[in-house]
Amino acid sequence: MKVETVIQRIEDEMAQVSRDAMEKPADKTEWAYAKAIGFYAGLDRAKDLILSLYRDAEERDRHM
Numbered sequence: 001m002k003v004e005t006v007i008q009r010i011e012d013e014m015a016q017v018s019r020d021a022m023e024k025p026a027d028k029t030e031w032a033y034a035k036a037i038g039f040y041a042g043l044d045r046a047k048d049l050i051l052s053l054y055r056d057a058e059e060r061d062r063h064m
Contacts, residue, residue, distance in 0.1 A: 003050065010043050013043055017043070
């Protein structure tokens with residue numbers, strides 16, 4: 001599987017989390033917003049880690 005496919009799927013999920021959090025703001029509790037923010041941040045961190053691992057692997061491959 002290509003890293004671009006994984007990253008795109010994570011970004012799609014991040015967009016969905018954002019849409020869901022903003023869909024009906026009056027019906028959301030502070031806890032629900034905090035949960036959405038935390039989930040979004042976790043997805044963003046996962047994306048960064050995957051990209052970092054991918055870059056590290058490419059760098060190692062170039063030096064072999």
